[in-house]
Amino acid sequence: xxxxxxxxxxxxxxxxxxxxxxxxxxxxxxxxxxxxxxxxxxxxxxxxxxxxxxxxxxxxxxxxxxxxxxxxxxxxxxxxxxxxxxxxxxxxxxxxxxxxxxxxxxxxxxxxxxxxxxxxxxxxxxxxxxxxxxxxxxxxxxxxxxxxxxxxxxxxxxxxxxxxxxxxxxxxxxxxxxxxxxxxxxxxxxxxxxxxxxxxxxxxxxxxxxxxxxxxxxxxxxxxxxxxxxxxxxxxxxxxxxxxxxxxxxxxxxxxxxxxxxxxxxxxxxxxxxxxxxxxxxxxxxxxxxxxxxxxxxxxxxxxxxxxxxxxxxxxxxxxxxxxxxxxxxxxxxxxxxxxxxxxxxxxxxxxxxxxxxxxxxxxx
Numbered sequence: 001x002x003x004x005x006x007x008x009x010x011x012x013x014x015x016x017x018x019x020x021x022x023x024x025x026x027x028x029x030x031x032x033x034x035x036x037x038x039x040x041x042x043x044x045x046x047x048x049x050x051x052x053x054x055x056x057x058x059x060x061x062x063x064x065x066x067x068x069x070x071x072x073x074x075x076x077x078x079x080x081x082x083x084x085x086x087x088x089x090x091x092x093x094x095x096x097x098x099x100x101x102x103x104x105x106x107x108x109x110x111x112x113x114x115x116x117x118x119x120x121x122x123x124x125x126x127x128x129x130x131x132x133x134x135x136x137x138x139x140x141x142x143x144x145x146x147x148x149x150x151x152x153x154x155x156x157x158x159x160x161x162x163x164x165x166x167x168x169x170x171x172x173x174x175x176x177x178x179x180x181x182x183x184x185x186x187x188x189x190x191x192x193x194x195x196x197x198x199x200x201x202x203x204x205x206x207x208x209x210x211x212x213x214x215x216x217x218x219x220x221x222x223x224x225x226x227x228x229x230x231x232x233x234x235x236x237x238x239x240x241x242x243x244x245x246x247x248x249x250x251x252x253x254x255x256x257x258x259x260x261x262x263x264x265x266x267x268x269x270x271x272x273x274x275x276x277x278x279x280x281x282x283x284x285x286x287x288x289x290x291x292x293x294x295x296x297x298x299x300x301x302x303x304x305x306x307x308x309x310x311x312x313x314x315x316x317x318x319x320x321x322x323x324x325x326x327x328x329x330x331x332x333x334x335x336x337x338x339x340x341x342x343x344x345x346x347x348x349x350x351x352x353x354x355x356x357x358x359x360x361x362x363x364x365x
Contacts, residue, residue: 225297
């Protein structure tokens, strides 16, 4: 290798070393700058909080979700929006009764808010909507309200998120995020807006600004569909009510005794009537109801009717077995199912009553 070539190679190596000496600090500076931006700016921004909250909901990460969403404040505000005029248009209630109901809803607010938060967290953890059970005060109507119906009216279980809009700052410590959602029963789109606030722990979603507007937008659609379904099925319900009322009268007459004890003949007659007349009538009524086209907004009512039928049949089946065998555990099973059926039937009555009352709401489409 001649001297010229040797010197050129040395110069190239020196140049590469100089480039590396310059590049390494630049790369380090970029990395440090990125880390500063990510941890110091981006992770403390409302944009990051919204992305983290949405991701946590999709991944069923309840812990992360709670970090960026203040469930207590959201459920408190939503509860007020849901109950603010629950009885305003019910002409069957006196003004004093309405005041009492409003006070009642204020009184039970802490339990309702806490229960709803737990239901949401349960969904975030498991992906399933599980309502209070066991000894929970919100189970059934222990608190004086049908919690299952309350959750259904909230649209919580049948609202899906379709698109996250562009966040806009409304102040130094506040921002608003639009969310394109859809009510899945009636396929109704709506743009919801949520408010974010910056606190000591960073940004959080703290309120649904137009939740009441969402409820008002979908309610007329539900009411119209339910009214249509009730009208379409009224003939079926009336026809079988006559049949079942006649069976009920015979049941009462057959079970009427002076000492409260039934003879073997009475038990056999009751079991045969339930098995040969009542249960077939219930099944036939449900088959006819199943043949009626259910409008989307009436799907929940139709399901409640079917659940009532199935629960009633199951209850009677245990009762028949108890009548024929004398097994006390079968009586207990029948009674437990009967209580469930009564709760469902009350819920159905509430839905029908609320739909009738909704006709008094101004500007109902």
